[in-house]
Amino acid sequence: MRPNRLRQKLDAGLPTLGTHILSTWPTLIELAGQSGHYDYVEFVAEYAPFNMHDLDNLGRALEVAGLTGMIKVEQTQYTHQAMRAIGSGFQSVLFADIRTVEDARACVAAVRAESPTGRRGHGLTGVGMRRDVGTIREGGSAAYVQSLDDAVVAIMVEKRQCVEDLDAILSVPGIDMVQFGGSDYAMSIGQAGNRGHKDVKAAELKTIEMALKKGMHPRIEIGEPEQAAPYLEMGVKHFCIGWDAGILANFWASRGETMRALQEGAPAKKPAKGKKAAPGSYR
Numbered sequence: 001m002r003p004n005r006l007r008q009k010l011d012a013g014l015p016t017l018g019t020h021i022l023s024t025w026p027t028l029i030e031l032a033g034q035s036g037h038y039d040y041v042e043f044v045a046e047y048a049p050f051n052m053h054d055l056d057n058l059g060r061a062l063e064v065a066g067l068t069g070m071i072k073v074e075q076t077q078y079t080h081q082a083m084r085a086i087g088s089g090f091q092s093v094l095f096a097d098i099r100t101v102e103d104a105r106a107c108v109a110a111v112r113a114e115s116p117t118g119r120r121g122h123g124l125t126g127v128g129m130r131r132d133v134g135t136i137r138e139g140g141s142a143a144y145v146q147s148l149d150d151a152v153v154a155i156m157v158e159k160r161q162c163v164e165d166l167d168a169i170l171s172v173p174g175i176d177m178v179q180f181g182g183s184d185y186a187m188s189i190g191q192a193g194n195r196g197h198k199d200v201k202a203a204e205l206k207t208i209e210m211a212l213k214k215g216m217h218p219r220i221e222i223g224e225p226e227q228a229a230p231y232l233e234m235g236v237k238h239f240c241i242g243w244d245a246g247i248l249a250n251f252w253a254s255r256g257e258t259m260r261a262l263q264e265g266a267p268a269k270k271p272a273k274g275k276k277a278a279p280g281s282y283r
Contacts, residue, residue: 001138001147004091006040006068010152010176010217015237018070020044020221021244024054026061028244033065040068042240045081046096047072052084059089059131070094070154075103079124082110087130092152094179099161101168107155108174113148120149121174152176154219157207158184166206170214177238178211179219180204208234 009016018040021028032038043050043058055071062069069090073081075097082093095107112123125148127140138144153174158181162169170178182195182204191197211218212235219238220231223246228239261267 001132001143002063002089002091004068004147004150004152005066006070006092006152007150009039013237016040016219016239018042018240019242020240022048023244024048024050024058026057029058029061029067029069030065033067038067040070040092041065042070042072042094043085043090044072044243045085046074052088055085055088055090056131062089068092068152070152072096072156078106079110082107083125083128084130086111086125086148086151087128087132089131091147091150092154092177094154094156094177096156096181097159097184098155098157098169099159101165101172104155104169104172104175108153108172111148111151111153112174113145115145117142117145118149120153120176121172123148154179156181156184157203158182158188160185160188163203163206166210170210170216175216177217177219178207179221180207208236212236 006016016039017037019032019038020042022044024043029041032041041062058069069085070092071081071085071090072094073085073096078095082095085093093107093111095110098104098107108121109124111125112118112121113125114123116122127144129135129139132147133139133141133144154177155169155175156179157163157166163185180203182200185203186192186194186197186200189199191200194200208218208231217238218236219240220228220236221240222228223242225241231239
């Protein structure tokens, strides 16, 4: 079974860095790996069009790039998408829209093996003839059970109910990483589009502090490196920076504006590095 780079770093207490893709073009994962700076790539499946063949191809690219793959799955697809993604070669799952303790338990169960030997929670995942086991070579083996135990379970804290019952939810065994989602939380408390609202910022702070207190790994999504500073001061070690779609949109907007100005004879503006997203970005 393939080593899980993200798990290894979490267990060693080391910082991690990831990036997001919405595209299913496997070469993007290879490019991230070739940079030498990333530990994992998150495929944001909750928002992206894809099929089962895409998951297998992304899994192959992750192996070539030497990266861990994380997939973000929506609330109605916890078990199916987690199982198929892990079978394709992903080694981490980020679950959206957690509201209750039962939701959190369902997420852990969707990833872990249905075996009493797991150290990180009992699950519902059985034997599968998929890419992660070489189709047949490791199906049902002790190594397979261990790989499911090593899979990184991350949850989104982004709903009012989740924040209200956060202590109990983060007490569910088997959760590894926690990501606050400011956009969804703002909407859930009647402050749609207002991620800077004091109640949203208070909920983010509560999430980070409680995760750290419980020995979990809070992760922050940022658009630019300078946005990391306040979180680093809080003791956060884990970040996911940039989205392929956002990188392209910002480039096309800024460079297109500059080129149009040159063509029309107007003073050209200095190209910006890219539009800076607010801390936590859009989630």
